[in-house]
Amino acid sequence: MSTETSNSESTDPSALLEFRQVNTHYGAVHILKDVDLAIYPGELVCLLGGNASGKTTTLKTLLGMVTPTSGDVVLDGEVVNNQPTSYRVANGVTMVPENRRLFKRLTVKENLMLGAYLRNDRDGINEDIEYVYDLFPRVKERLSQKAGTLSGGEQQMVAIGRALMSRPKVLLMDEPSMGLAPALVQQNFELIEKINNEGMAIFMVEQNANMALSIADRGWVLLTGRVILDDTAEALRANEDLQKAYLGGGSGE
């Protein structure tokens, strides 16, 4: 178990986003069990785990859409357990939801602007939208198209662009490669790496463990709501148990 290391991490004031012994419940069902996490500026980290292990719940708890029953969520050194999602978004956390979930009947431009919903700095917004256009020239060509009519790859670009529009410090991504064609998956990971290389901290949930670990700095593995592994990406890739359970083939747990 890795409680020791993560405890020492969680006292680290330089962490951007942290879980300290977080527990969550849906009704009476215990989902996350004493979870410790820490994300540092500029890092690319990933959370692995089988179906229903609590990965999405982790993200929702980080973003404030689920409230922990005990433990603390810490953002930039401040305990934000009781702060709503809007506060956390305003202070630098954003999520690219599972399956992208664009506002399908709104235009691409409207989708992007809703990403900047909480911001008032017109100049900053313009700057960021230019940044998104640079990153995804394809998006710029389709500004007035309904988001629902975009191809899967384009939707992914808009989803990431929308998230970037809030000018986050850390980007939470829920299974970014889900539902993408195999050729696009590779491209997608390259893109994530690129955004990360420009300084953005990224916390990524993935089923595609091998690929995720190949670009990540560190990773955690969740098993039924408990962190069973917490290590560098390299070490995780070398971990035989994990390889067997997960990376080698089959997704069974």
Place this chain on the structure above:
Amino acid sequence: MTTLPSTLLLDWKRIFKWGPICAAALLFVSLVGMPIKLDPKSIISPLLSLGYVSLFWLPLIFGYIASSRVVLEGVETSKPGLSDLLTGVLTGAIGGAGLTLLMLGIENFDIRDPLINWSPQLLEVLAFGARDLNSAVWIGIGGALGLVGAALNVIPESLRRVVSYGSFTVLAVAIFEPALDDMSEGFRLEWLIELIFQKRGGLKLWPAIILASLIGLISVISKGKVKKAVAQYREQEGSQKKQTSYVLFGIVAVLGIVLPIFMGTYVNSLLANVGIFLLLALGLNIVVGLAGILDLGYVAFFAVGAYTTAVFTSELSPFFAPGMTWALSLVFVVILAALTGLIIGAPVIRMRGDYLAIVTLGFGEIIRLLFLSDFLKPYFGGAQGILGIPGIDLGFVYISGTDTRGIFYLVLFFCALAVYVSWRLQASRLGRSWMAIREDEQVAEAMGINTVNSKLMAFVVGAVLASFAGAIMAARVGSVFPNSFMILISIVILVVVIVGGMGSIPGVFVGAFVLIGILGGPKQPGLLQEFGSLKLLVYGMLLVYMMLQRPEGLVPSARRTQELHQEEFLQDSWLKGTDAEDEEQPVEGEEAQI
């Protein structure tokens, strides 16, 4: 020689589908009593009354439907011709046969007990007043009307325009007769009214024909120009659009201020009714159309506004304070309406759509029952309500409840306010949050939108606008009773919004004018007073038709159309290999605006 094969090619399936439907529709219309009740309203005197129109249009429409073809791109269809006409005739004749059977039935059996309109009176109307008319005549009439309907498919487009615009104009002018009559005095145009209308009501024959041909001609000349102008307006950008908007707004404002001076009591009070419902509908439009919250208890806020005014300004109420004018009481109206909005909204707003609708329905009734209750009788007067509400004292003018022109101006002012508020909200950050919430509430939340607050705001704004309508209503009528605030009002307002076009401000205007102005409100008569108890039936039918055929409403907001017809658009453009240019919009929308 050539006719034989084409007659054999008749589409019997369509005839035997639409014919009986037409007959059923005719029987239904007859038995709910439309021909009898609407007979007094003359369209072209003495030839045609609204009662007969309610029968005649059915074979015509069904003849048209049965003979129109599904045009598929790339599939060759023979030219419309004789077989289509025959299809129309047969469909209409089958429909007419329904009435023949009805007449025979009424002559020989008496089932007046369940069907009150199964009466000699109906028989008389169906027999055109003649005693011994052969009932088979209706087969012929049906056939002839079906032929006309089918002919609309066959004749060239421009001729079709002339016919449809011409007849719609005659119908519209006849419907507007009481209003025109009332306005003629102010404009000193009595002579014109005398020229075209019969003394006992209804257009004279020749003026009707001239009018129809004139409008028909104009419609051909101006073909497509209106649509083009609208499209042009929609395409304008930024400052240019703003400019056009201001000009349009200016014209409407001037008309609104100047016209009432020339209008008599009748039109002013009619428009005041329309305005009160318009105000309500604009408020509900924010809640339902923009924020996507289906509130079925909207009447509650109307009631709160009316009762607050009553309680504070009526001498007969225990809260009466001398010196409390209508204008001052408005402060309390706003505060109490907003509070009620919050109190009802807070528990409701977290629910999902269908549950929310049901619970708001309950709250609407609860508020009414509170005003009705014995427990609160000392304050609200129970079933007796509160009487003796004075007129509207604005400080600089006094408008008594019977001063229809003054009331209309006041209503106009509040409607303008409501339009301004809706318009600004739509473009605001709050408006954008509603848009996102309507699309995907969870993701909206993940974007940092406080969904609960956003939706509550819609609720509160809607509540305040409704309460204004209530305050005006109370002063206008001079009394309030709990039973003036039945669920029916909520429903009617909702129908106005839906029929007009959810989320579209012009749509709400059209909805209010068509429904409240022409058909009438729940208790207020419209231009067509004859509809009386049939009103709700027509409301219902209109609603069903709209939901099936034109869910985006008469004047849809640009966004809604795209939302509802996106797939169709895509398919169309795919079929045509071009960007969808929607040409074949049904015409109802334009007619309704005239």
